[in-house]
Amino acid sequence: MDSLYLLIPVALVFVAVGIKLLLWAIDNGQYDDLDKEAWRILADEQKADTSNRDSNGGEDSK
Amino acid sequence: MIAASGLESFYQQRTAYSERPAEAEFSLNDQYLIYDDPDMAQRFCQREDNGSVTARLLLGGITCAACTWLIEQSLGPVPGVHSALVNLEQSRLDICFDPTQLKLSEIFSRVESLGYRPRPFHASTQREQMSAEYRRDLRRLGVAGFGMMQVGMFAVALHAGDIQGIEEQYQGLLRGFSLLVSSFVVYYSAGTFFTTAWRHLRQGALVMDLPVALAIGLAWLASAWATVSGTGQVYFDSVVMFTFFLLLGRFLEARVRQKHSLTWFDAESTLPDAVSCQQGGQWVTVPRTQVVAGDVVLLRPGETIPVDAEVVGGTSAVREDTFNGEHLPRAVVVGDTVFAGTINVEGALEARVLGSYLESRLAALQQSVEVAQTAKPQLARLADRVASWFVAVILLVTSATALAWMQIDSSQALWIALSVLVISCPCALALATPAALTAAAGSLRGSGVIVRGENALEALSRSSHLLFDKTGTLTEGKLGLATVQLLADVDQDQVLAIASSLQRWSNHPISLVFQDIAEAPGFQDIHYHLGQGLSGQRQGLQYRMGSDTFCRQLCATLPPAPDAPLYWVALCDEHRALAWIGLNDRVRPEAREVIDDARAGGLQVGLLTGDSSAQGPLLAEELGIADVHTGLEPQQKMAQVQRLQEAGAVVSMVGDGLNDAPVLSLADASFAVAGATDLARTQADFVIVGGDLRAVISTWRKARACRRIILQNFGWALGYNLSAIPLAAMGYIPPWAAAIGMSLSSLLVVANSLRLNRQPSR
Numbered sequence: 001m002d003s004l005y006l007l008i009p010v011a012l013v014f015v016a017v018g019i020k021l022l023l024w025a026i027d028n029g030q031y032d033d034l035d036k037e038a039w040r041i042l043a044d045e046q047k048a049d050t051s052n053r054d055s056n057g058g059e060d061s062k
Numbered sequence: 063m064i065a066a067s068g069l070e071s072f073y074q075q076r077t078a079y080s081e082r083p084a085e086a087e088f089s090l091n092d093q094y095l096i097y098d099d100p101d102m103a104q105r106f107c108q109r110e111d112n113g114s115v116t117a118r119l120l121l122g123g124i125t126c127a128a129c130t131w132l133i134e135q136s137l138g139p140v141p142g143v144h145s146a147l148v149n150l151e152q153s154r155l156d157i158c159f160d161p162t163q164l165k166l167s168e169i170f171s172r173v174e175s176l177g178y179r180p181r182p183f184h185a186s187t188q189r190e191q192m193s194a195e196y197r198r199d200l201r202r203l204g205v206a207g208f209g210m211m212q213v214g215m216f217a218v219a220l221h222a223g224d225i226q227g228i229e230e231q232y233q234g235l236l237r238g239f240s241l242l243v244s245s246f247v248v249y250y251s252a253g254t255f256f257t258t259a260w261r262h263l264r265q266g267a268l269v270m271d272l273p274v275a276l277a278i279g280l281a282w283l284a285s286a287w288a289t290v291s292g293t294g295q296v297y298f299d300s301v302v303m304f305t306f307f308l309l310l311g312r313f314l315e316a317r318v319r320q321k322h323s324l325t326w327f328d329a330e331s332t333l334p335d336a337v338s339c340q341q342g343g344q345w346v347t348v349p350r351t352q353v354v355a356g357d358v359v360l361l362r363p364g365e366t367i368p369v370d371a372e373v374v375g376g377t378s379a380v381r382e383d384t385f386n387g388e389h390l391p392r393a394v395v396v397g398d399t400v401f402a403g404t405i406n407v408e409g410a411l412e413a414r415v416l417g418s419y420l421e422s423r424l425a426a427l428q429q430s431v432e433v434a435q436t437a438k439p440q441l442a443r444l445a446d447r448v449a450s451w452f453v454a455v456i457l458l459v460t461s462a463t464a465l466a467w468m469q470i471d472s473s474q475a476l477w478i479a480l481s482v483l484v485i486s487c488p489c490a491l492a493l494a495t496p497a498a499l500t501a502a503a504g505s506l507r508g509s510g511v512i513v514r515g516e517n518a519l520e521a522l523s524r525s526s527h528l529l530f531d532k533t534g535t536l537t538e539g540k541l542g543l544a545t546v547q548l549l550a551d552v553d554q555d556q557v558l559a560i561a562s563s564l565q566r567w568s569n570h571p572i573s574l575v576f577q578d579i580a581e582a583p584g585f586q587d588i589h590y591h592l593g594q595g596l597s598g599q600r601q602g603l604q605y606r607m608g609s610d611t612f613c614r615q616l617c618a619t620l621p622p623a624p625d626a627p628l629y630w631v632a633l634c635d636e637h638r639a640l641a642w643i644g645l646n647d648r649v650r651p652e653a654r655e656v657i658d659d660a661r662a663g664g665l666q667v668g669l670l671t672g673d674s675s676a677q678g679p680l681l682a683e684e685l686g687i688a689d690v691h692t693g694l695e696p697q698q699k700m701a702q703v704q705r706l707q708e709a710g711a712v713v714s715m716v717g718d719g720l721n722d723a724p725v726l727s728l729a730d731a732s733f734a735v736a737g738a739t740d741l742a743r744t745q746a747d748f749v750i751v752g753g754d755l756r757a758v759i760s761t762w763r764k765a766r767a768c769r770r771i772i773l774q775n776f777g778w779a780l781g782y783n784l785s786a787i788p789l790a791a792m793g794y795i796p797p798w799a800a801a802i803g804m805s806l807s808s809l810l811v812v813a814n815s816l817r818l819n820r821q822p823s824r
Binding site: 033 | 204
């Protein structure tokens, strides 16, 4: 049971890191637009599509 | 459903996109050339170190994520664009581009060609504040969430220890760490409750945050003392959980509202940024802000007039629905004044500028909106009224308990008094309102009504008066064919076909009436006479359509217009008068039902209109409205509502026009109907998207239901407290039972509120 003296502080460090990460993400604006992000997964498919086409276009021009 | 329809549009856009290259098919709009001017550009652009420029544009007309996708995808491959990102919640496009390859005017034109209205994005303090507040709320919520998980784990161990037995050193350890974590949560997340409660307390107001702050503060203090002294009981888990639940409830409620808030809209942004100004005998395009009094500007037909000006050349008609809500234009000739924000309908005008935007009539309108915002009476919230006596009762009961236990067993007195405070924790009470409001707003959105106002549902449920605007609200806001009075031996279809073919050549609002009517073939030589009407030739016969005098010049036998209060247009040929065509603004088919329902529900119905013609009283009579005020300026509408409010009425207002914006902002609860101007939308508490006026009544019913649910929630929360407090006062409730009881009562309140999500059964 003495391990509690070590494990609980370790857990708290993890929590502190988690909170820090979350706050960083919020301040970075990652949560500013919750609506669009929900759609991004749908848009990505097309994005890959166009980037393929773009890279093709790039090769053509070379 | 949304996902399905959204996906469809994705694929439609996608095929459309791959069929044509992004570079093609857009035309540079001259109007945007002024943004290439560095002075104009630097106000919304930022130059990066590597030479690229980041511009921020505000986009009008963005409604869903598919729009953001379309814009990002269309602009992304344009040569010179490094990145294009759309922020949906702020309708903002951040575009990073290479200024040597691409001009701003081209970006504007491209966005416009996609069907959106680009404007420079100017950061406003209000907008900054809103996004800062949003982030702050989210940070608090996140910290409280992490803290709740951590303290909850310790609490499980502690509660288990209470039952099974636990060594004192481990209990001390767990309590110590709980104290550590919860202190941080109370300081970081719950701080807002303390500051709000204190701020209101200093003004002598008891708000819901006060019992909340008391419960959190005292429970935390007591638990901290118990931890330090090694006696008594700890309530850290309750404190943190309570904080998290409350923050979550409020965050969700705020989000539902903020999602559609457009508080940053101002009237000036409706004006065009580019103006044709006469300089040295030539017309040059200059930014609107550089035009000064005395300059002569060119006002083209179809454009919004950018400044208040006096006409010095040309004749035309201007649509002034901005100020009076009417859609029929006013004829203007040399010497008349035209106002910024109105629309020039017929012909080009030359006009001398009278002053800057700040001196214009539109700015005055905007100002009265701001005045109205501060003049709006604050209705006391139900929650705050409950809170005020709740605090008193709790403090009384706690003191009584403490006193009683002093007599019985003074060593227990402190702990039992504290457990009373924690048990009476107003979590369910504080959640009662936000949970119900969030559920009601969600349900309303499903039926096409967006809730924007903070206190609007409560105010609406208590409203005693329901006032309507006329044009565009009770009526459809556009002219329609009312009657045709034939004057010769022709049939009606023929008359309408002739009218239709003549009206093709006009851009006066009247022409819209005839848009869907088949034309009569064979017309030639059609001319549009400004402010008078149209003339044309067919099979050797001259035809004229328009005003009384204009037609009489061709056909002297034209009888005077019939008496009925309609908008009459004459049609004649060389030999005979053909018809008088009566037009009017049609009443919405559901208007009658809405007004009957409102009256049946005990609301006083009234009509406030800017129209001074006989149409107002006539319509009121038709719909059975007794209280009618016509010919009102925006400020006079405000005065009417203010008079009612001073007499103690709670006023709801339904409107649509820019001229309704101040009164919408002043009313206790307000609706903007479909097609309302942006400024009216920003001031309204509810925006009806679907275009069905019946939504006013269904929203009102929902608001009443919401109030009922809130009262039920209060009833339950108080009932729970009332039954638990005696037990706590007798010293029977251990901390774990307090925590469970609190969570269960909160869950019940939330579940009860969710009943509002059910669609009304008709």
